[in-house]
Amino acid sequence: xxETTFVLAPDSFKESMTAKEVCVAMEKGLRKIYPTAxxxxxxxxxxxxxxxxxxxxxxxxxxHHREVSGPLGQPVTAQYGILGDGLxxxxxxxxxxxxxxxxxxxxxxxxxxxxxxxxxxxxCLDQGIRKIIIxxxxxxxxxxxxGMAEAxxxxxxxxxxxxxxxxGGVLDQLAHIDVSGxxxxxxxxELIVACDVTNPLCGEHGASRVFGPQKxxxxxxxxxxxxxxxxxxxxxxxxLHKDIRDVPGAGAAGGLGAGLLIFTQxxxxxxxxxVIEYTGLRDKLVHAxxxxxxxxxxxxxxxxxxxxxxVARAAKDAGKPVIAIAGYVGEGIxxxxxxxxxxxxxxxxxxxxxxxxxxxxxxNVERTTENIARVLKLxxxx
Numbered sequence: 001x002x003e004t005t006f007v008l009a010p011d012s013f014k015e016s017m018t019a020k021e022v023c024v025a026m027e028k029g030l031r032k033i034y035p036t037a038x039x040x041x042x043x044x045x046x047x048x049x050x051x052x053x054x055x056x057x058x059x060x061x062x063x064h065h066r067e068v069s070g071p072l073g074q075p076v077t078a079q080y081g082i083l084g085d086g087l088x089x090x091x092x093x094x095x096x097x098x099x100x101x102x103x104x105x106x107x108x109x110x111x112x113x114x115x116x117x118x119x120x121x122x123x124c125l126d127q128g129i130r131k132i133i134i135x136x137x138x139x140x141x142x143x144x145x146x147g148m149a150e151a152x153x154x155x156x157x158x159x160x161x162x163x164x165x166x167x168g169g170v171l172d173q174l175a176h177i178d179v180s181g182x183x184x185x186x187x188x189x190e191l192i193v194a195c196d197v198t199n200p201l202c203g204e205h206g207a208s209r210v211f212g213p214q215k216x217x218x219x220x221x222x223x224x225x226x227x228x229x230x231x232x233x234x235x236x237x238x239x240l241h242k243d244i245r246d247v248p249g250a251g252a253a254g255g256l257g258a259g260l261l262i263f264t265q266x267x268x269x270x271x272x273x274x275v276i277e278y279t280g281l282r283d284k285l286v287h288a289x290x291x292x293x294x295x296x297x298x299x300x301x302x303x304x305x306x307x308x309x310x311v312a313r314a315a316k317d318a319g320k321p322v323i324a325i326a327g328y329v330g331e332g333i334x335x336x337x338x339x340x341x342x343x344x345x346x347x348x349x350x351x352x353x354x355x356x357x358x359x360x361x362x363x364n365v366e367r368t369t370e371n372i373a374r375v376l377k378l379x380x381x382x
Contacts (some may be wrong), residue, residue: 002211003036003037003038004034004037004038004289004290004304005037005038005039005040005059005287005288005344006026006027006030006034006037006038006039006040006288006289006290006291006292007040007042007281007284007285007287007290007291007292007315007320008022008023008026008027008039008040008042008286008292009042009044009279009281009291009292009293009311010023010026010043010044010292010293010294010295010307010308010309010325011044011045011046011050011054011293011294011295011296011306011307011308012024012043012045012050012053012054012295012296013294013296013327013361013365014049014050014051014296015233015296016296016327016359016361017362017365018043018050018053018057018359019043019044019045019050019053019054019057019345020041020043020053020054020057020102020153021360021362022043022294022365023041023042023043024041024362025156025361025362025363025365025366025369026292026325026365026366026369027039027041028366029365029366029367029368029369029370029371029372029373030292030369030370030372030373032370032373033370033373033374033376033377034373038286038287040287041044041058041282042058042277042278042279042280042284042295042351043057043058044058044272044276044279044280044281044296044307044310044311045052045271045275045292045307046194046196046271046272046275046305046306046310047135047137047194047195047270047271047272047274047275048092048094048135048137048138048194048196048271049092049094049137049138051090051092051135051271051275052079052080052081052090052091052092052095052135053081053193054275054279055081055083055090055133055275055278055279056081056082056083056090058278058280059084059085059088059278059279060082060084060277061081061082061083061084061090062081062082063079063081064079064080064081064082064123065077065078065079065124066078066079066080066119066120067233068096068116068119068120068312069096069113069115069116069119069151070096070097070101070116071097071098071099071100071101071102071112071113071116071140071141072102072106072108072111072112072113073113073115073166074101076101076116076310077094078095078096078116078119078120079212080095080120080123080124082124082127082129083278084376086131086311087128087129087130087131088129088131088132088133088278089124089127089129089131089132089133090132090133090134090135091117091120091121091124091133091134091135091257092134092137092138093117093120093134093135093136093137093138093139093253093256094134094135094137094138094139095120096114096116096117096120097112097113097114097115097116097117097139097140097147097253097256098138098140099138099139099214099215100138101140102140104215104216107140107215107216108167108216109140109141109142109167109168109169109212109215109216109217109221109225109254109356110142110153110167110168110169110217110221110224110225111166111167111169112140112141112142112143112167112168112215112254113141113143113146113147113166114139114141114143114145114147114148114253114254114256114259115147115148115150115151115166116147116149116151117134117147117151117256118147118150118151118152119147119151120146121134121148121151121152121191121264122151122152122183123380124200125183125185125189126185127164129189129275130188130189130190130304131189131190131191131192131276132190132191132192133192133194133278134191134192134193134194134260135193135194135271135272135281136194136195136252136253136256136257136260137194137196137252137253138253139211139215139253139254139256139262140215140254141168141197141215141253141254141255141256142167142168142207142208142212142215142217142225142229142254142255142350143166143167143168143254143255143256143259144168144171144173144201144207144229144232144234144254144255144256144258144259145253145255145256145257145258145259145260145261145262145263146164146166146168147166147167147173148256148259148263149182149259149262149263150166150258152182152186152263152341153179153181153182153183154169154177154178154179154181154182154263155177155178155181155331156176156177156178157174157175157176157177157178157366158173158175159173159175160189163181167278168208168225168228168229168254168255169221169225170228170230171228171229171231171232172224172227172228172231172363173248174231174232174235175235176235176239177235177236177239177240178219179240179263184265186264187265188267189264189265190265190267191260191264191265191266191321192266192267192269192274193249193252193257193260193266193267193268193269193307194212194269194270194271194275195249195255195257195269195270195271195303196251196270196271196321197249197251197252197270198248198249199211199248199249199250199251199252200245200246200247200248200250200251200355201229201230201233201245201246201247201250201251201255201257201258202229202230202233202245202251202362203226203230205251206226206229206251206283207224207226207229207250207251207252207253207254207255208222208225208229208254209222209226210251211251211254212225212226212254215254229255229258230245232329233245233257233258236262239261242262244258244261244262247261248268251278252268254329266374270305271305272305272306272307272309273310274312275307275310276310276311276314282314282318283315285314285315285320286318287317287358288315288318288320290320290321290322290323290324290376291311291312291315291320291321291322291323292322292323292324292326293307293311293312293322293323293324293325293328293341294308294324294326294365294367295307295308296326296327296328297326297327297329297330298324298326298328298329298330298333298336298344299328299329299330299331299332299333300330300331300332300333300335301332302333303335303336303339308324308326308336308341309336309339309340309341310326312324312336312339312340312341313339313340315340316340321340321342322340322341322342323342323343323345323372324336324341324343324345325344325345325346325347325365325368325369325372326346326347327346327347327361327364328346328348329344329345329346345368346368347361347364347368348364349364349367351368
């Protein structure tokens with residue numbers, strides 16, 4: 001008789017556990033009831049925070065650290081991952097240019113730059129990487145990706161031929177883009193961008209108007225930044241013959257989506273689809289009797305590209321039942337039951353302070369999956 005097989009494919013529980021640690025806790029709980037079952041760990045992410053770690057963990061890769069320029073030019077230690085094949089790298093732009101690297105008081109989208117993200121890309125090129133996966137959520141920036149491109153050799157000049165200062169606040173002075181020094185290795189590297197927003201670069205739904213305020217932009221600054229990105233798009237179209245103004249996703253990460261499309265061989269894709277592909281999840285689901293997924297919070301928004309939704313859709317394609325667990329179970333989860341998730345369980349045992357709940361996350365996951373396993377043992381699977 002074939003042993004029962006569980007596929008464990010959760011996202012991280014932010015500030016509590018990495019996706020790999022959630023897998024371990026899930027298995028501990030399930031193994032108390034199914035001690036001889038097979039357990040397949042597939043640490044997941046949706047292209048945002050934790051993506052590098054999940055792809056590295058799933059592929060047997062290595063995390064590297066590098067000092068780069070932060071959003072305001074300050075030195076920060078950022079990370080990137082080399083996946084198990086040795087030819088693919090994973091980057092989260094937030095590691096170098098994220099909003100968590102500036103305080104609420106120092107947020108300034110007129111000055112913040114993606115230069116450090118470009119430095120991470122260059123570090124990957126120096127390692128002989130042929131494919132780069134880059135997640136572009138959580139940015140502090142609004143510079144259209146010009147900082148990133150500058151770190152890779154592009155020059156942004158004013159009418160007198162002088163280099164512009166970094167940041168989106170000076171793009172109205174842009175007169176000439178010199179790509180003659182752009183790193184030639186970019187032409188031979190496939191760059192896959194995890195981008196789950198469809199915002200264009202400019203306008204009412206563009207980078208500055210939608211995301212600028214959360215990065216510290218006042219209404220006046222929003223108008224200036226939007227006008228500057230519009231001017232930038234005009235110069236790009238006139239000189240580089242690329243029309244990126246209204247491309248869905250160009251406005252992601254303060255226009256970094258546009259910058260990657262302009263200066264690299266980038267393709268924009270949904271984050272969860274990338275992670276499903278590079279973790280080999282679909283192949284592993286073939287062997288599953290039950291699939292477990294989860295993340296820190298599950299609610300009606302989960303179906304808009306979050307990890308449990310992506311895992312559930314893939315599992316349903318394979319005809320497998322899906323159980324999700326979460327630290328927080330919010331409103332509207334009933335809509336998930338038609339999207340491939342068969343049951344949702346919260347792991348919180350009772351009223352407690354947040355710090356304790358985050359600290360006790362692993363044991364709460366273990367206890368919850370043990371209890372779920374006891375129910376399964378009653379009759380769903382033997």
